[in-house]
Amino acid sequence: MLKWFRYGACGLATALLVADATGAALAASEPKSTGGNLVVRRLSADQYKATLISIFGQDIDMGGRFEPDQRESGLLAVGASRVSVTSTGLERYEAAARAIAAQVVDEKHRGTLIPCTPANARAADDACASAFLSNVGKLLYRRTLTPEELAVQVRTAHNAAETVKSFHEGLAITLSTMLTSPQFLFYRERSEPDPANKGALRLTAASKASRLSFLLWNAGPDKELIAAAESGGLDTPKGIARQVERMMASPRFETGVRAFFSDMLQLDNFAALTKDAMIYPKFTIDVARDAREQTLRTAVDHLIVRNGDYRDLFTTPHTFLTPILGTVYEVPVAPIDELDSAAEGWQPFSYAEGDPRAGFLAQASFVALHSHPGRSSPTLRGKALREILFCQTVPDPPANVDFTLVQDTKHATYRTARARVEAHLLNPMCAGCHKLIDPMGLGLENFDSSGAFRTTENGVKIDASGEINGKKFDGAAGLAKAVHDSPQTASCLVNRVFAYSVGRPLAKGETEFVQYLESGFAADGYRLPALLKRLATSEAFYRVAPPEMKKAELPTQIASQTQESAK
Amino acid sequence: MIIKRQTTRRRILRGMLGGSAVTVGLPLLNIFLNNHGTALANGTDLPLCFGTYFFGLGLTPGQWEPKVVGPNYEMPFELKALQPFQKKVNVYSGLKCYLDGHSNVVHTSGVQVTINGGIPRTRNETDSSIDAIIGDVIGTRTRFRSLEVSSAGTPQSYSRRAGGTANPAETSPAALYTRIFGPEFVDPNSADFKPDPHVMARKSALSGVTEQRQALESELGADDKARLDQYFTSLRALEQQLELALQKPLPMASCSTPAKGEDATLGTVVDDVLANNTLFSRMLAHALACGQTQVFNSLVSQAASNVRKSGSADTHHVLTHEEGADLSVGFQAGVSWFNRQNIEGLASLVKELDSIREGDRTLLDRTLVYVTTDTGLAKIHSLENMPQLTIGGANGRVKTGIHVHTLGDPATRVGLTVQHAMGVAVDSWGSESNATSKVISEVLA
Known part of the structure; x- marks a missing residue:
């Protein structure tokens, strides 16, 4: 582990820049972690595209311009928890969404991408719209839509179809609106009490699914992962391990590693x-x-x-x-x-x-x-x-x-x-x-x-x-x-993987866990898949800091950058 | 067989513009204007417009400050390109940015003071940029709240709302053209207007998103709530854009569609940068004349500009630090050459604004362009004697053709004066030592 690398005082830091190469032996079990803050991340352009390709296929042209990403603490993935959508950006998202939605409903694709044919192509068809929107909506919102949410979307499709006198164009307007909505463009994490640890919080199953999926695939969860989350399949270590194994065996894992x-x-x-x-x-x-x-x-x-x-x-x-x-x-x-x-x-x-x-x-x-x-x-x-x-x-x-x-x-x-x-x-x-x-x-x-x-x-x-x-x-x-x-090389990778996976710099109470990941990485012969698996199947990965800690315990942005660099 | 086609003004324009690179101004329809051509016939002034022009790496001390204070100054060496517009240009010299113990984040602190009014304590505390403050007062009823362009090859702009993400700039003039004058452009002078049902349906669908705002914002921390607020502000702007597309626009007598032009290579070679700057300038002028926006931000080169000459290893920024003074002139001659290119870019923007005639005045006369940079003497990252200019008369609210010299006052005085001219109701602007309540009264009409 590296000692402090003091910001703005390189001369002083020189003497301290000595690596502790001894490397602790791998702790037998995972140390306790406090977890960190919940974050709200804006989808990156790559995540946007990868998610839509997984839903609609490679055949859809994802060209379009997106709001530029912003790097913080060395990672765009951390910057994503800081940025919002400007008016120019939203205009671009909507333009891209309309271009994509138009292709999804065009004559070439509607046969395969829309599961039904409307009774009258020039009028609304709520049943057909509902079949399409509930299916696609789940993959866009990364969870099953509530009946109220689905009703809103079906009504939107109904009104739009009546206004433009076309079922498919009305559906395209609804789809592009969903693609422009904050529920899709941002992924927000939520927490719940952890029944196995009194007083502690963990991510909800839906948030676990998203965190896993963006880490391993750089895209939203697929149907199977959402189904697992919604049936208790991510509530147990065994269930999580099963999904992690499946996801890492998928060709999409390569996309995640590249990202x-x-x-x-x-x-x-x-x-x-x-x-x-x-x-x-x-x-x-x-x-x-x-x-x-x-x-x-x-x-x-x-x-x-x-x-x-x-x-x-x-x-x-x-x-x-x-x-x-x-x-x-x-x-x-x-x-x-x-x-x-x-x-x-x-x-x-x-x-x-x-x-x-x-x-x-x-x-x-x-x-x-x-x-x-x-x-x-x-x-x-x-x-x-x-x-x-x-x-x-x-x-x-x-x-x-x-x-x-x-x-x-x-x-x-x-x-x-x-x-x-x-x-x-x-x-x-x-x-x-x-x-x-x-x-x-x-x-x-x-x-x-x-x-x-x-x-x-x-x-x-x-x-x-x-x-x-x-x-x-x-x-x-x-x-x-x-x-x-250099011991920093492996240590830095582990720190980056962790910050990347949670969308923020590590919190103070997570240091011990990250050290555990570092020694595990060494014990595994510095194999990346083993590191990712250890992280994704750990308890700490899903741990959320209790609200009262957030202000007192979590470092400010600058302090956390320095802390991270000290690792 | 003879095909009869109705001849409309738009058709003629389209025919003339098809593939050619000319700009065709529409005949001025005096019916829309008062006797002086300065106001709409209903008695209101033509709308005020505001723009910023940013260039990187300052100007050479001694080469940009006029010798005479007050009116009738002669354009100094590095501002020579602005000579034809001297009567419409104000130069402000001697002003500085105060650091108050903050470290000089080189090439950033100067931008923050002149554009945001001060140095933020933390990133989340960045104040709104001056264009956003002014836009909220003058430009809320246009299709675009503001248009950002960057000729320097990267989508950077310094326009942002308090604590929010900076607006990305267009880097391709062709893309900007499509955005403004593409299929969604409604000619304000077109006789026939029919609302598009697709636009109606899109607007109605988006309003469904707004209805979910409360539910989405529940249980969010302050920072994340602010981010979602920015999203909804952006959504409101988009809805308004669609709402305006459903209404018959007010006629704009001087509106015409510019030629599209071909993008020069996007990058940092100075000739390409200036060529794209010219295309952008033309489109911005036409966008203002057509009432598409009242606010723009044009960046010709970034802070710490990496603009360069083709075939040279030296960027403008590298030269500011490495070039020795040319003893025959007493300053860095290569750096000065780049400085003058930045002013050439400004001159072409001013030329475009001034060439759109509106009665006996021009578009420039109802516009105010605020010109800033990141440093004084770039060689040492100085924040003293920051070059600042304003150009245009803001519908008679600003007296022009004046050189103001105020030694050591905060540079924010110019920004405050600009806000007053634009009708922003503030007594003071800026933070810490950069706070000021002193407008530059010499230039306010």
């Missing part, structure tokens, strides 16, 4: 990533798309298909490439027409032993994502390593500092990034933080801003040696091994 890594590794930032086309002509929008996909494919293959050790993600020689990624990384990849068309140009690829391009850190989704448009940046990369992979917080640079030396690539004496960033250390105001950041990032200097491998910069041979927590290493392979071996 987690996309969030943790901040791959959404690819949407705004630009590289200067004149400096990096190979880095096109297709490269950006494929680079993101490369990382997700590698993660799924390594963590699920091979059930590999999470830490090996940083050193694994195995990955997947497309021909255009091959041009950036300068490795031969067969052209698309020679490959199975179902693979869409992707093929497995393994680097030779000792190749510095092996492992996640050398992928464009790390080195290119954390660079300037026209140059590499040991500082941005080092900061990303600390913040994203070690869950630490690096403060903003101070005001009133002259950066001139650092960023002048044409400087006669400072021709490499190393020489330029070493200038940071001459200024005591900068040195405190930069000596924690830059020496890590310098290990990746053999990769330019586009992710291509290089050995020189401005005609000078690159020295890619660096230092991490007092240990020296050489080059990307050395850094990868150091990250692999």
Whole structure:
């Protein structure tokens, strides 16, 4: 476990940045947890789409624009518990909903998606509307609609059909209204007394189903999970375990794992990533798309298909490439027409032993994502390593500092990034933080801003040696091994998984439980599926803090960020 | 066979616009205006409009402040692009943002003070942005409560309601065009108007959602209730948008549909940014002229702008920190070039607003554009001498063509003055040392 990483005082923190590598033995049983606050989360664009695809199928075009997500405490999943819907956002949700609803009822799809045919296509048909809306409504609201709620929807469909003189168009208006409603766009958790623990609260069965489903599938619960929740199937550990097993065996589990890594590794930032086309002509929008996909494919293959050790993600020689990624990384990849068309140009690829391009850190989704448009940046990369992979917080640079030396690539004496960033250390105001950041990032200097491998910069041979927590290493392979071996790496993953799963930073009373997850993760050989299973079948995952604790015990936003980074 | 088709003004316009890139102004229908062309024939002024224009990284001290205080100043070097509109531009220099012991969150604190009135103690305590405050007074009966655009490639805007989520900005002019002038646009001057039953049914369906508000808000904590409140405020705006679509709109004599234009590449290359800014500016002007909104927020570059020249590794932001002063001029010449591009973008917005004639005046004369940035001297993240401008006469409520210099007063004075001009009934604006009750009376008519 890491000691405190004090916000805004890197110099002081240096001495404390020592990992306690002893690692406690796995506690025999799960420690008590206080639980945390209930949250109300806004559906992300991906959750919205995945949920509707599971209801209406891949055939429906989910194009449309959504309110942008917002990252807090390192995760969009936590930001989702903070954001609302602006008027522009709601206008977009409604437009997207209308486009989707129109497809659901069109002549091509109505036969399969609507379970009945109206008696008169130009008039209301309450029985048929009710059959459709009760079925779809359950999947949208993530629980069975109450008779009153269903009656409201059927009446809406009735009135709309009468107004527009079309059963199907009236139904589409009702569906798009449901897709625009807060019951769908937000998922709200509720609590109930826990009969097994007097005075304690737990999530209601419906909330348990949603929490599970968004964690494992990144979408709302399916019919079977809702049925289990509504028949007491999630009230017992055995019942929960049965559902967890089923969900993790489903192909949708992969979607859930991809969503987690996309969030943790901040791959959404690819949407705004630009590289200067004149400096990096190979880095096109297709490269950006494929680079993101490369990382997700590698993660799924390594963590699920091979059930590999999470830490090996940083050193694994195995990955997947497309021909255009091959041009950036300068490795031969067969052209698309020679490959199975179902693979869409992707093929497995393994680097030779000792190749510095092996492992996640050398992928464009790390080195290119954390660079300037026209140059590499040991500082941005080092900061990303600390913040994203070690869950630490690096403060903003101070005001009133002259950066001139650092960023002048044409400087006669400072021709490499190393020489330029070493200038940071001459200024005591900068040195405190930069000596924690830059020496890590310098290990990746053999990769330019586009992710291509290089050995020189401005005609000078690159020295890619660096230092991490007092240990020296050489080059990307050395850094990868150091990250692999660092106890923060696994600890941070566990913390991120937990915050992601509950939609908030961990509460004070959950620390012990998260430590238990950490030691369990180690005992399981750092296997992600085992971690997720342990979490999803734990009592703590469903525990809710009693209301009187909420103000006194739960840290404020800033305090909780710091606390999290201290883990 | 001869097909007889009725010739309408809309058909002519459509025919002329089909595939071409011209703007066709409709003939001014004087019947709608009073003798001076400044007001509707029923005696009320044409509606007031308010907009913000934001650019990142400030301006170079010494290069943007007019030499003369008061009227008849000459446009300084970095504001030269505004020279043709000097009589309609007010420049405010010497004002600053106070930190009161808060840390200078670089490129953020300055935005918070000039747009929200102060530095929030916690994230949830962010006050409404100035456009939201003004919109609640002047712009509640339009199809869009406000329109946000960003030419910088990301959907960022600084427009938000207190404690709420920031409004996302449009990044694609083509998407904005469809949103305003697409199939749901009702031409205010069209002779025939028939309410669409689909709109009627949608509106009625959405009102069913509103009816569930109470049940949904029960047992929620304060923060989550505020979030749901924002949802319902947004829902109300959507319902109102539909309600307006069901009514015959008031005629707007100067309304015409602009040419759609082709988006430039969305991104951070300066030429593309300015090209998109021009398209956005044109659409915003036409949206105001057509009564679609009275409030807009235009962002040409973000705080800490990463706008760059094609082929260069240096962004505007990188240059502010790395570029040495050009000894022949005494300041950072490359940075100044980017600063001037931001002002070029402003000039094209002003040009669009000023080119829509309404009698003997222009749309700009009933508009007030509030111009702000994130820093004074960006090189050191200074919050002193924050560049601020107002442009346009706000229906005669603001005197224009004036340079105001007030050394060390809070920058919020300009925002308070703007609110007074727009009819917001407040005595003071801002928090802590940024609180002020002193309007800049020199510019209030």
